[in-house]
Amino acid sequence: MDIVVSNISKSFGTKPVLVDYNAVFHEHQINCLMGPSGCGKTTLLNILMGFIRPDSGTVKGVPRHKSAVFQEDRLCESFNAVSNVRLVCTRKVNNSKIISHLEHIGLKGSLAQPVSELSGGMKRRVAIVRAILAQSDILFLDEPLKGLDEDTKKDVIQYIKAQIQGRTVIMVTHSIEEVKAFGGRLITMGGKDGNGA
Amino acid sequence: MKDKKHGNRTEKIAAVVFALVIWHIAAVIINNSLLLVTPLTVAKRLFYLCFEKDFLKAVSFSFIRIVSGFLLALVTGSVLAVIAGRFRIAQIMLWPFIVAIKSVPVVSFIILCLIWLNAGNLSIFIAFLMVLPIVYTNMLQGIQSTDSKLLEMASLFHVSWLKKLKYIYLPQLKSYIISACSVSIGLSWKAGTAAEVIGIPEGSIGEKLYQAKIYFSSGDLLAWTVVIIAVSIAFEKLFLLFLRHSFQRLERM
Numbered sequence: 221m222d223i224v225v226s227n228i229s230k231s232f233g234t235k236p237v238l239v240d241y242n243a244v245f246h247e248h249q250i251n252c253l254m255g256p257s258g259c260g261k262t263t264l265l266n267i268l269m270g271f272i273r274p275d276s277g278t279v280k281g282v283p284r285h286k287s288a289v290f291q292e293d294r295l296c297e298s299f300n301a302v303s304n305v306r307l308v309c310t311r312k313v314n315n316s317k318i319i320s321h322l323e324h325i326g327l328k329g330s331l332a333q334p335v336s337e338l339s340g341g342m343k344r345r346v347a348i349v350r351a352i353l354a355q356s357d358i359l360f361l362d363e364p365l366k367g368l369d370e371d372t373k374k375d376v377i378q379y380i381k382a383q384i385q386g387r388t389v390i391m392v393t394h395s396i397e398e399v400k401a402f403g404g405r406l407i408t409m410g411g412k413d414g415n416g417a
Numbered sequence: 418m419k420d421k422k423h424g425n426r427t428e429k430i431a432a433v434v435f436a437l438v439i440w441h442i443a444a445v446i447i448n449n450s451l452l453l454v455t456p457l458t459v460a461k462r463l464f465y466l467c468f469e470k471d472f473l474k475a476v477s478f479s480f481i482r483i484v485s486g487f488l489l490a491l492v493t494g495s496v497l498a499v500i501a502g503r504f505r506i507a508q509i510m511l512w513p514f515i516v517a518i519k520s521v522p523v524v525s526f527i528i529l530c531l532i533w534l535n536a537g538n539l540s541i542f543i544a545f546l547m548v549l550p551i552v553y554t555n556m557l558q559g560i561q562s563t564d565s566k567l568l569e570m571a572s573l574f575h576v577s578w579l580k581k582l583k584y585i586y587l588p589q590l591k592s593y594i595i596s597a598c599s600v601s602i603g604l605s606w607k608a609g610t611a612a613e614v615i616g617i618p619e620g621s622i623g624e625k626l627y628q629a630k631i632y633f634s635s636g637d638l639l640a641w642t643v644v645i646i647a648v649s650i651a652f653e654k655l656f657l658l659f660l661r662h663s664f665q666r667l668e669r670m
Contacts, residue, residue: 303670
């Protein structure tokens with residue numbers, strides 16, 4: 221089922237962020253949201269994730285089981301990478317599977333350290349593995365490649381593409397190259413006077 | 418780092434030695450053992466006290482009661498803080514009780530409790546009352562300052578409450594719990610022994626202090642005071658070590 225966003229408006233105080241925004245996010249596809257800073261991409265993602273309510277308009281078709289890579293990593297800093305992923309996984313996902321995913325994405329040798337001791341790029345990869353291994357029908361990725369170097373970006377893109385397994389993806393990005401690399405469907409947001417569409 | 422720590426310890430030892438020297442000089446100048454005895458006399462009295470047959474009995478009597486009061490307050494304060502953090506109405510309803518416990522002089526509670534309870538259990542209740550508002554206030558503050566973004570993350574991933582407790586709340590509350598315990602353990606000993614001195618339960622440290630006052634025995638009074646300080650500090654160090662170790666284990670699990 222596609223996700224249909226109809227006439228969504230959202231203001232923070234007197235500042236409109238989204239005005240009558242309409243969009244359709246296709247099921248089982250990588251939908252890439254692009255637009256200038258402040259045009260309301262993250263706000264739209266927060267509405268879709270159910271964290272904030274729009275002032276008006278409707279959202280239909282968002283699955284119940286969601287997972288996300290947030291703009292900030294939102295990791296439990298005193299726990300190690302494995303524990304952070306374990307937190308969101310069902311019992312079907314065992315520790316060896318978590319470890320193999322973390323090692324595959326280049327975190328071998330850093331698994332026992334508390335996340336607070338990892339670099340920004342390493343934390344980002346932990347957040348990505350957490351989102352991938354959580355049981356979900358939809359993945360929200362808010363600038364998932366932020367803070368990664370070019371070589372790591374390539375590996376992570378390959379990893380995400382291989383692990384999506386038919387899930388719907390809504391990804392926020394600033395780079396058309398990333399949209400191409402993911403083979404995603406581009407949805408642009410305007411941003412002038414809070415007009416999203 | 419290690420040198421700095423070692424340096425700090427040396428400074429502290431030097432400060433204690435200096436304080437003992439001042440005490441000794443003051444006692445020699447006053448030259449009246451009823452008013453002030455020398456540290457050496459206290460040390461001698463303490464040595465003999467340790468071999469008296471009811472020494473351990475008195476220490477364990479007070480220890481069990483004061484520590485029970487402390488632990489009871491730790492559990493009750495934590496539970497109440499969780500409820501108050503979850504339901505604002507509970508926080509409002511608890512507010513007058515917490516403010517009253519904080520503001521009423523401890524001696525008023527002691528006398529009131531002597532009417533309600535037997536003297537033997539007085540120190541449990543007084544230690545409980547002194548610790549409860551500290552634990553409650555610290556824990557509530559910790560719960561209310563929990564990272565809302567982590568809670569959002571947990572709700573998105575449908576994380577169970579038990580996992581939320583382990584991964585989000587307990588690490589957040591760690592410093593608040595340790596700080597509350599660090600402050601309140603010493604306080605529970607001060608208030609607990611004060612209650613015993615007034616209630617004079619048989620076989621307690623408070624009774625020994627009271628007897629020292631009756632017989633004008635400054636040596637005994639100070640020796641028992643040293644015992645209270647030593648037991649209080651030892652318990653505080655061990656309990657905080659236990660807490661830190663438990664949190665470390667939790668983070669490694």
